[in-house]
Amino acid sequence: MHVILIGCGIAGAALSLTLQRAGISHLVLEQASELSEVGAGLQQSPNSIRVLEYLGLKDELARIGVPPSAHLFKDYKTGEVYLKTPLMPKVEEFFGAPYYHVHRADLLDIMVKAMDPKNIRLNCKVVDVKENDDWVEVHLSDGTVEKGDVLIGSDGLHSMVREKFFAPEKPRPSGCVAWRGLVPVDVARNLGFEQNSYVWMGPHRSAVLYYVCGGDLFNWVGIGPYNDNAKESWSQTGSRDAALNEYDGWNEQIRELIAGTESLFMTNMIDREPLESWVTSRVALMGDAAHAMMPYHAQGAGQSIEDAWVLGRSLEMAEGNISAALKKYERLRLDRANRVLLQSRAAEHLFHMTDPEEVSRRNARFARHQQEDQDGFPVGQRWLYSYDAEKAVMGTDDEWRELSW
Numbered sequence: 001m002h003v004i005l006i007g008c009g010i011a012g013a014a015l016s017l018t019l020q021r022a023g024i025s026h027l028v029l030e031q032a033s034e035l036s037e038v039g040a041g042l043q044q045s046p047n048s049i050r051v052l053e054y055l056g057l058k059d060e061l062a063r064i065g066v067p068p069s070a071h072l073f074k075d076y077k078t079g080e081v082y083l084k085t086p087l088m089p090k091v092e093e094f095f096g097a098p099y100y101h102v103h104r105a106d107l108l109d110i111m112v113k114a115m116d117p118k119n120i121r122l123n124c125k126v127v128d129v130k131e132n133d134d135w136v137e138v139h140l141s142d143g144t145v146e147k148g149d150v151l152i153g154s155d156g157l158h159s160m161v162r163e164k165f166f167a168p169e170k171p172r173p174s175g176c177v178a179w180r181g182l183v184p185v186d187v188a189r190n191l192g193f194e195q196n197s198y199v200w201m202g203p204h205r206s207a208v209l210y211y212v213c214g215g216d217l218f219n220w221v222g223i224g225p226y227n228d229n230a231k232e233s234w235s236q237t238g239s240r241d242a243a244l245n246e247y248d249g250w251n252e253q254i255r256e257l258i259a260g261t262e263s264l265f266m267t268n269m270i271d272r273e274p275l276e277s278w279v280t281s282r283v284a285l286m287g288d289a290a291h292a293m294m295p296y297h298a299q300g301a302g303q304s305i306e307d308a309w310v311l312g313r314s315l316e317m318a319e320g321n322i323s324a325a326l327k328k329y330e331r332l333r334l335d336r337a338n339r340v341l342l343q344s345r346a347a348e349h350l351f352h353m354t355d356p357e358e359v360s361r362r363n364a365r366f367a368r369h370q371q372e373d374q375d376g377f378p379v380g381q382r383w384l385y386s387y388d389a390e391k392a393v394m395g396t397d398d399e400w401r402e403l404s405w
């Protein structure tokens with residue numbers, strides 16, 4: 001069996017490592033000339049870290065990752081904590097794998113370094129893909145053609161594989177833009193930020209903050225209403241004054257953080273509609289190509305990593321029946337990823353409420369949870385974090401299947 005992957009983001013790299021571990025011949029075609037510093041902070045929870053550990057990255061994760069103590073949900077103005085849920089070390093004791101904050105570039109770097117270089121080719125823009133009864137073929141911009149037995153679309157939000165085989169619909173603009181910045185650890189420490197994951201919630205906007213890069217940098221993302229200048233890009237810069245203007249009336253801790261940020265970026269936030277199918281006989285989607293989602297539950301990359309394990313292991317166990325392996329992958333993954341996509345979309349309202357009565361009801365719910373839940377983990381977190389992709393493949397995930405979100 002020879003597998004061709006289009007795209008070497010987190011999804012493609014994770015699948016390459018899973019196939020490599022199983023000794024399955026494959027080639028990742030990536031259009032970029034180098035896999036450089038794009039993206040920002042990523043929160044990785046036990047469901048994805050577990051897979052990365054299966055892939056042999058445990059020590060490297062501990063080197064690049066920052067283990068936060070807790071999630072704190074706070075008021076945008078007063079800074080009052082409405083809900084505090086535990087993270088490390090309790091999350092590891094409870095769910096069997098750690099929770100880390102990482103920089104996307106660091107995570108991709110440790111994954112790509114673990115890949116056999118013969119399995120990846122950079123500078124390869126795919127311009128067309130075809131599926132035949134007995135093979136798939138991929139046409140590159142330089143006129144060359146690659147053939148294989150299976151084609152994987154790990155080509156992100158604007159996936160051409162999705163467009164060609166599954167859904168030619170346009171991505172859904174969310175109406176929000178993400179402001180992003182990284183500040184040196186000293187600036188964040190002087191402002192009183194501890195090693196936590198912070199979510200500040202205000203009318204129409206929120207801000208999420210945490211340490212990355214082994215604790216050397218502090219990452220913040222502020223999500224608020226779309227403005228005409230924002231593009232869907234990781235590298236578009238934004239003005240500090242404009243960001244301060246957007247966060248007018250917010251707590252001084254947040255405003256000083258923005259004021260202390262050297263370079264600001266802005267990304268137009270986009271997701272996709274859930275699909276009813278991700279596979280044909282020889283083609284499968286994964287990662288953002290299958291289920292690009294809003295970042296409120298911090299699961300886009302995590303779901304991509306889960307996809308990779310289940311898809312790679314299903315192909316490993318296929319005994320030559322590729323179509324059955326792809327169907328199995330879809331059966332095990334589609335519902336879960338689509339549910340996370342829809343829950344992530346719904347969470348925007350939870351974080352950005354404007355009606356004071358609704359805000360009071362939400363905060364009362366948080367307070368009830370804080371008092372009543374002995375372990376401290378909300379139901380959504382239990383459902384997300386306790387998923388074990390290997391148990392899913394082996395059909396030994398009954399305990400997880402009894403949970404709901």
Ligand SMILES: Cc1cc2nc3c(=O)[nH]c(=O)nc-3n(C[C@H](O)[C@H](O)[C@H](O)COP(=O)(O)OP(=O)(O)OC[C@H]3O[C@@H](n4cnc5c(N)ncnc54)[C@H](O)[C@@H]3O)c2cc1C
Nearest residue numbers: 007009010011031043126155156287288298299300301302
């Ligand atoms: C503000 C923000 C915060 C986020 N926070 C989190 C978080 O905390 N935790 C989390 O888990 N997720 C988070 N995410 C989501 C996460 O970043 C994505 O889900 C994840 O990076 C998707 O990976 P991917 O490999 O599927 O796609 P991508 O990273 O987009 O990779 C696709 C690759 O395919 C290549 N490609 C595309 N087309 C072609 C072609 N025609 N030929 C060759 N190559 C091609 C591209 O160059 C690219 O390298 C966040 C996202 C945003 C926007």
